Amino acid sequence: MKYDVIIIGAGPGGIFAAYELMKKQEYKIAVFEEGYTLKKRKCPIDGDKIKNCINCKHCSIMCGFGGAGAFSDGKYNIINDFGGTLYEYIGKQKAVDLMKYVDEINMENGGEGTKLYSTAGTKFKKLCLQNKLKLLDASVRHLGTDINYVVLQNLYDQMKDHIDFYFDTPVDTVQVIDGGYRIICDKGEFDCEKCIVSVGRSGSKWMEKVCKELEIPTKSNRVDIGVRVELPAVIFSHLTDELYESKIVYRTEKFEDNVRTFCMNPNGIVVNENTNGIITVNGHSYEGDEKKTENTNFALLVSKHFSEPFKDSNGYGESIARLSNMLGGGVIVQRFGDLVRGRRSTVKRIEEGLVTPTLTATPGDLSLVLPKRILDGIMEMIYALDKVAPGTANDDTLLYGVEVKFYNMEVELDENLESCHKGLYVIGDGSGVTHSLSHASASGIYVARHILGE
Ligand SMILES: Cc1cc2nc3c(=O)[nH]c(=O)nc-3n(C[C@H](O)[C@H](O)[C@H](O)COP(=O)(O)OP(=O)(O)OC[C@H]3O[C@@H](n4cnc5c(N)ncnc54)[C@H](O)[C@@H]3O)c2cc1C
Known part of the structure; x- marks a missing residue:
């Protein structure tokens, strides 16, 4: 099977990349995800019977549609000061603009009515400084775990008829082939022209393996x-x-x-x-x-x-x-x-x-x-x-x-978040560049637009 773009990982990075790419209707896009659909994601500890982690095949807290963010608090910080260093690659204004764009998409898909908090003009900055504490500037949208879930489900419902989603399908190997990449998993081999890797923190060990195999340079992180x-x-x-x-x-x-x-x-x-x-x-x-x-x-x-x-x-x-x-x-x-x-x-x-x-x-x-x-x-x-x-x-x-x-080791990437292999992009927390919902999502939009030539 041949696709224009294959995305590995359906966390916020992968989801927003897919959502933006969907604009180009003639594109054939596939998303491979190790975990399950949102509805099938269930942690056994959430029930009354099991008290301790039983190490499921795929951890439903970290894996599946929505990635690590699915049951998170859904706090989207629209700021460069924390949550990642995306701005070092794409510039501060661009990064903030993309985070705002992600916020707009969230608002259109069930997040309307949630509150955007801001530190602008707060008296607590002074109080903190008087006590040797520094309050950082921030602007944060709180979706909450419940609304975050609704937004994710709405995004999935819009994409599922246009994009091939392969759930319960961890990708094993990425190979460089003539004119693109080959993805190997237990469902077979799939080729694509461009590949976006967005495997988050849970995919950190796998990402290391891919970087070794494809000789992509990396640096240690904190x-x-x-x-x-x-x-x-x-x-x-x-x-x-x-x-x-x-x-x-x-x-x-x-x-x-x-x-x-x-x-x-x-x-x-x-x-x-x-x-x-x-x-x-x-x-x-x-x-x-x-x-x-x-x-x-x-x-x-x-x-x-x-x-x-x-x-x-x-x-x-x-x-x-x-x-x-x-x-x-x-x-x-x-x-x-x-x-x-x-x-x-x-x-x-x-x-x-x-x-x-x-x-x-x-x-x-x-x-x-x-x-x-x-x-x-x-x-x-x-x-x-x-x-x-x-x-x-x-x-x-x-x-x-x-x-x-x-934090994942930092993958060496250029200003397009592209690795030393042209057409192979690494985004989100898996790249070591981001570590938050808003930065990971923004990195997905950024790469999608690059692929679309925007
Ligand atoms: C409990 C919790 C609460 C959080 N709260 C917040 C918050 O309020 N605000 C905030 O900004 N951040 C929060 N975070 C962090 C945030 O969730 C992450 O920064 C964000 O999800 C990163 O997005 P991502 O797409 O890069 O990676 P992820 O969300 O980790 O998604 C990666 C996906 O790739 C899949 N994958 C991995 N390897 C493979 C493979 N080989 N093949 C196929 N699929 C694969 C995984 O199953 C996963 O679904 C929280 C995290 C947790 C765990």
Whole structure:
């Protein structure tokens, strides 16, 4: 079978590339996706019976139509300052314009009525600076997990009759052939003129293999390690009501490391995340009132980037996550008060606390898992945040560990996001260039327009 364009991966990068390419009706387009359709995606832990990850063939949280973003909080940050370095390839204005275009598509497909929050003119910038914290400028659309799902389903419904979707079909090999590329998977061999690889974080190992086989140069990337904080929503409500998510950076006194807040979920829930069989923690929240909880959660992260002689930043993050999995059988939860007192949390201490956990995790001791430097930085930041959101450093504040943000190695790409093989594009989180919904989606539109000659 021969296509004009084959897209590998149906996460936001792949979806928006396909959606934009659909403009050219005579194009024959196929999307190959390791996971299932949105409707078939189901994590067994979501039910009552199974409590721990059972390592399904394809992790439904990370794989399938919508990619890692399908059950995410659907926070589309329209900003160059975080979420990736797409602007380094395509320019700052272009990147923001594409993120706005993605927002328009989301609004036309079920997102209308959701709120766009902004830090412009907020009084919290001053309050943060007065307390050695920096509030980053941001503009964020919060779709929420529920509306995000509706938007994705609408996009799929529009594409399914024009584009060949192959679900439950991981691509094994990409070969360079005369006039294009050959994709090999268990459904056979498929040829195309142009190929867009958008395999996200779950496809990181596969991406490495492809880069080796096709001799595409790569560079190591950073890893972010930390914890997810959960506390009563009222403690942060003055910030979250106005900004929804505040991206705050703190420079530690002890080591002069940067610790930052990440992925804030007002009235949200804490969840497990499975990356290549390693269980870490994450969070999200729903837009609809009926699913809101009384807690807010956010991550506190420290970046580490190794270069010489050790280069494997992800491997470092993985081994810390494995340690927490070994001690806790998955994610560990600890009260801040227990951490400060140098003792593990127990089921009883957590039950007696004022914060009811939204994730069932193993009570334990995060100081046995996280490196001292990282943990000291996180504790310093909790005390700094306590000054702008009093109550953050309460004994009953819950810390879940570990949260790790793995970034794919950076694939060497030109200003068109094209690899050293012409017509082979690498986009989204799989390229190491993006690590957010808006940047990944924008990279898809950008490459589609390049292919369309726009
Ligand atoms: C729980 C959670 C919450 C998040 N919340 C937010 C948020 O609120 N805001 C935000 O900006 N970001 C969020 N993120 C990150 C965001 O989801 C990602 O940055 C985004 O999904 C990246 O898009 P992508 O298309 O590059 O990759 P992905 O979404 O990872 O999609 C890649 C797809 O490729 C498929 N694939 C992999 N290998 C192969 C192969 N060999 N053959 C075929 N298919 C393959 C995978 O199955 C997957 O479906 C969250 C992530 C998680 C896990």
